[in-house]
Amino acid sequence: MNESSPILNISIFGVFVLITLFVVIRASRNNKTAADYLAAGRAFTGPQNGIAIAGDYLSAASFLGIAGAIALNGYDGFLYSIGFLVAWLIALLLVAELLRNTGKYTMGDVLSFRMRQRPVRAAAATSTMAVSFFYLLAQMAGAGGLVALLLGITGAGGQAIVIAVVGALMIAYVLIGGMKGTTWVQIIKAVLLIAGAGIMTVWVLGKYGFNLSTLLGAAVDAAPKAGEKILGPGLQYGATGTSKLDFLSLALALVLGTAGLPHILMRFYTVPTAKEARRSVVWAIWLIGIFYLFTLVLGYGAGALVGPDAINAAPGKANSAAPLLALELGGPILLGLIAAVAFATILAVVAGLTITASASFAHDIYANIIKKGREENGNGGGDDDKTDEVKVARITAIVIGLVSIGGGIVANGQNIAFLVALAFAVAASANLPTILYSLFWKRFNTSGALWSIYGGLIVTITLIILSPAVSGKPTSMFKNADFALFPLSNPGIVSIPVAFLLGYVGTILSKDKADPAKQAEMEVRSLTGAGAEKAIAH
Amino acid sequence: MSTADHTPSESAPDAQKWADVQASDDFKELKQRLRKFVFPVSGLFLAWYLLYVLLADYAHGFMSTKVFGNINVGLIFGLLQFVSTFVITTLYVRHANKNLDPLAEKLRNEIEGDGK
Numbered sequence: 001m002n003e004s005s006p007i008l009n010i011s012i013f014g015v016f017v018l019i020t021l022f023v024v025i026r027a028s029r030n031n032k033t034a035a036d037y038l039a040a041g042r043a044f045t046g047p048q049n050g051i052a053i054a055g056d057y058l059s060a061a062s063f064l065g066i067a068g069a070i071a072l073n074g075y076d077g078f079l080y081s082i083g084f085l086v087a088w089l090i091a092l093l094l095v096a097e098l099l100r101n102t103g104k105y106t107m108g109d110v111l112s113f114r115m116r117q118r119p120v121r122a123a124a125a126t127s128t129m130a131v132s133f134f135y136l137l138a139q140m141a142g143a144g145g146l147v148a149l150l151l152g153i154t155g156a157g158g159q160a161i162v163i164a165v166v167g168a169l170m171i172a173y174v175l176i177g178g179m180k181g182t183t184w185v186q187i188i189k190a191v192l193l194i195a196g197a198g199i200m201t202v203w204v205l206g207k208y209g210f211n212l213s214t215l216l217g218a219a220v221d222a223a224p225k226a227g228e229k230i231l232g233p234g235l236q237y238g239a240t241g242t243s244k245l246d247f248l249s250l251a252l253a254l255v256l257g258t259a260g261l262p263h264i265l266m267r268f269y270t271v272p273t274a275k276e277a278r279r280s281v282v283w284a285i286w287l288i289g290i291f292y293l294f295t296l297v298l299g300y301g302a303g304a305l306v307g308p309d310a311i312n313a314a315p316g317k318a319n320s321a322a323p324l325l326a327l328e329l330g331g332p333i334l335l336g337l338i339a340a341v342a343f344a345t346i347l348a349v350v351a352g353l354t355i356t357a358s359a360s361f362a363h364d365i366y367a368n369i370i371k372k373g374r375e376e377n378g379n380g381g382g383d384d385d386k387t388d389e390v391k392v393a394r395i396t397a398i399v400i401g402l403v404s405i406g407g408g409i410v411a412n413g414q415n416i417a418f419l420v421a422l423a424f425a426v427a428a429s430a431n432l433p434t435i436l437y438s439l440f441w442k443r444f445n446t447s448g449a450l451w452s453i454y455g456g457l458i459v460t461i462t463l464i465i466l467s468p469a470v471s472g473k474p475t476s477m478f479k480n481a482d483f484a485l486f487p488l489s490n491p492g493i494v495s496i497p498v499a500f501l502l503g504y505v506g507t508i509l510s511k512d513k514a515d516p517a518k519q520a521e522m523e524v525r526s527l528t529g530a531g532a533e534k535a536i537a538h
Numbered sequence: 539m540s541t542a543d544h545t546p547s548e549s550a551p552d553a554q555k556w557a558d559v560q561a562s563d564d565f566k567e568l569k570q571r572l573r574k575f576v577f578p579v580s581g582l583f584l585a586w587y588l589l590y591v592l593l594a595d596y597a598h599g600f601m602s603t604k605v606f607g608n609i610n611v612g613l614i615f616g617l618l619q620f621v622s623t624f625v626i627t628t629l630y631v632r633h634a635n636k637n638l639d640p641l642a643e644k645l646r647n648e649i650e651g652d653g654k
Contacts, residue, residue: 079591082620089626093630211607231613527645530559
């Protein structure tokens with residue numbers, strides 16, 4: 001690591017911040033209404049939004065985490081990326097277009113469409129914030145580790161300051177730029193990230209005569225302990241029956257979680273039509289797929305050129321595989337560039353999460369529950385007063401920003417992949433069943449929606465608290481306590497089927513009838529796009 | 539109007555209109571065409587993904603079988619997951635452009651055309 005120059009790393013990152021801030025300020029000049037602030041005026045094109053989705057989705061966990069997992073555990077790391085990619089087919093085939101046609105700003109719009117508004121919106125906002133919070137924690141915790149590696153700041157205090165700076169920057173992006181500014185940050189970051197990974201991939205392959213088999217052979221030679229095992233599955237998850245089951249559980253959460261991630265769902269509202277929403281998913285699938293192919297090469301490349309021992313010895317361990325590979329290939333300058341991209345990745349994902357959580361609070365809780373309640377009591381403002389919603393969204397963004405800075409400092413050092421898998425498990429259990437039922441099942445009703453959201457949420461979080469990830473093992477959060485009654489670290493294999501079942505049982509047991517008129521309206525709207533929110537022309 | 543709210547206060551004739559469209563043959567056809575594609579294909583790719591995960595989880599020997607050079611069955615199957623994802627994406631877009639969009643547009647024009 002002695003070739004690495006913290007000053008160079010900080011300078012390159014500073015340039016990125018300046019450029020993006022400039023773009024954000026320019027992009028925000030036309031922000032007037034709630035649709036501008038929360039949905040970017042619905043004026044992005046499919047390809048632009050597709051790149052932004054890739055930017056939102058390819059978090060530090062994807063880039064540093066997967067490359068590192070492949071470098072250390074070989075094939076088992078590759079399995080993550082396949083789950084993350086295949087998941088997009090659910091978004092493409094079952095969710096994106098129908099959601100775009102029926103909603104305005106949030107997941108709650110769609111879930112509450114034909115239900116009783118208040119309870120379902122409150123539930124949708126609760127689970128949106130739960131998922132976003134876990135995801136935010138993961139990113140902020142990751143920022144701490146990354147800093148240790150790239151800037152040579154190893155003290156907890158110094159890392160806390162850097163986490164606070166990342167948080168403050170994110171709040172600035174979101175406050176100034178709203179959804180439009182945030183989207184541009186995602187686009188810039190996605191282009192840099194994919195281009196950077198692409199260049200490194202070609203570089204690595206070039207060293208091995210563009211022969212994947214030769215590269216794999218070199219990775220085997222560089223890993224004396226694991227040897228040939230890094231080419232096949234099982235190194236990380238194959239040890240015992242429980243760990244195999246744990247992997248199956250994780251695989252389910254990954255493939256079913258993506259289409260329930262609120263910050264991804266919200267991106268579909270930034271385009272003018274369902275057709276553009278479809279185009280954006282197609283762009284996202286290609287970009288994300290190609291990126292994961294890059295990480296396969298980068299992971300084995302890091303294994304071959306840096307070696308597992310050097311990676312394990314570096315601060316940040318697995319997460320440092322990709323940066324160390326950059327240093328090995330192109331010296332301090334390439335390391336600086338990749339480091340800046342990794343920072344940008346965290347910053348952009350965090351900004352996307354913050355705007356989603358604040359939009360959900362402003363739109364679902366404030367505008368549709370608190371304010372409507374006041375109006376019904378005869379002392380509310382006029383309906384044209386949409387700027388209120390923006391004001392509330394801005395204040396919420398600041399609160400969420402501060403909470404996540406605090407949470408990030410506390411969670412610093414926790415396993416990023418674990419926290420992200422948690423967010424996916426909650427999304428797959430609480431959100432996806434409810435979304436699919438409300439789009440495709442005629443009888444689904446308010447009580448079913450509440451059962452599947454709250455039920456999914458409660459079961460998932462309870463199982464996580466009772467899992468060995470939280471207590472009972474040397475690697476747990478609480479090492480000295482043992483209340484791990486549930487043997488798996490990932491709850492998906494239990495919580496996802498249970499949530500689907502709860503949605504079903506809650507529906508058929510309830511005396512509540514589904515509203516046939518609203519069901520007709522929702523179905524016709526979702527398939528035809530009639531009456532869907534249009535783009536705003538400035 | 540972009541600010542029009544679609545919360546429950548729609549007037550009765552509107553509700554009637556949505557119900558009429560839902561009962562129309564064109565709409566039923568559109569719904570059929572969508573579901574006939576997305577449900578079986580979703581089942582198929584989820585089954586293929588699950589098969590892959592189970593093989594990777596429980597059939598280590600098989601997945602580690604070398605096919606050529608250092609390329610083994612597991613890597614080929616993994617890359618095939620990428621291929622199938624790309625192929626399904628392309629097929630769906632073709633299906634939607636050809637069979638779904640024109641019908642959806644026709645219905646949309648009918649609904650929005652008759653003086654909202």
